[in-house]
Amino acid sequence: MKHSTWIVLIVASLMTGCITGLDAGHPRGQITTKRAEFMLSFDDGPLPETEQVLDILATLKAIDGKPVKAGFFLLANAPEEFWQQRFYYAPYELWIDKGSISKYPKIARRIKQAGHSIGNHTTNHTWFRWTWLDTPEAVQGEFIEWEAISKRVLGASNMRLFRPPYLILNTSVRETAERLGYQIVMGELAGDAVPNMTVDEIMQKTQSILAAWNRPYPCLLIFHDNRPATYQHLDEIVSNLQHQGFQLVHFDAKRL
Template sequence: MTPQKPAPTPRAFMLSFDDGPLPGKTDAVLDVLSRFRGEDGEPLRAGFFMVGDAPERFLAGRRYFAPYELWWRKGSMRRHPELVARALAEGHIIGNHTVHHVWARWPAYRHMDAVREEIQGWEEHAEAAGWNHPTAPRLFRAPYLLHTPTMTAAATELGYRIVGGQTVGDATPRNGLRAVEQQIRHILNTPDTQPALLIFHDIRPVTTCHLGALLDRLQLEGHDLRHFSA
């Protein structure tokens, strides 16, 4: 008789969301999060790495986004400050994801001045929406997780902490619920004493439609949902 493999040890995990805010998407994610609690019993705190003001039109986005980018309709703190304000009011943490969601390999972003403008320009939109510059955590996640030396140097110089994480695959074209579930389980079934920081995208349909059910199943399996901390 072949011995059965032991079940994976449940693992702690935290949530973060990139590329919002976008009406009908970010608010749906906030609605889902409002019914979950962290390890202390308080309303769950997640991290939202928001975009300052992504272009509204496809061709305008070509100047900033990665050449392979298909999901061109991204968030804007400038156009949707009410979603930023709601996230903050509900206890979530806002992080810097640049003004335009820039792909760091474009020639312009090899230069510190251009990257500084993207990071500091984000702050203007965040502050207008209620982000408190002196007291709020200063967290930075590069779009596409492309933390080039220039990106990292500029963010560090401006007092930001670089935040990584592990993507759940919801930004991959043609990935549906099953693919996302498989990626999450691969992450959580990898032994580690540290909580996993999962990266979702609050502008993606697979996330807005299925986040609640995903979290319910993960908790039923014994995984430990915790407050975002970076």
């Protein structure tokens, strides 16, 4: 091997050592790295399990010491019949109970009364890759019907937040959301929707997302009301992150 190659290798390994030292957090006390802030959001409610999520949230304190406020991206009228679900949902999804403002209006109101933010997650949890649903009329219909049902149950709202189901943001979805004045709110999947994902694995995943977070705004984690790991263990998952030094802040779409 040439001398120059050896020099490159030695310099590279020294640099790697440096970077690893910085990531470790406290290199000789010279650099204090502020741990990332994170917000919570929940998709696919409202449904009975949402009540357990709300109970847990009331016990979790944000960095200001107050019970944390989260973002809930609700469905207005998700299909309940198996074959109707096949018409709207992703082909890889098995039978899954999803939320519905029209079916569970009291739970939707409880979310609002607790001071959480509510966003549009479409009426039917539409997989916008189905050709019959990826038309301007169908896409707009998903927004408009959601608005009508939401207004009837929750009253008028100035909050116009949208998260596409499956995080599929194709051109027609993006253009429709923007034309209707919505802020599109994406986020980082906590992993609770992955089949067989354990609570420990969700803790590991959320921890590594936050450890790598380097954007100038808080990380918005995405959970799902209808997953046992979330409605039974959310407090453990969030406490674990707080013990790592990550800072729980209230959901605030203006900061995203």
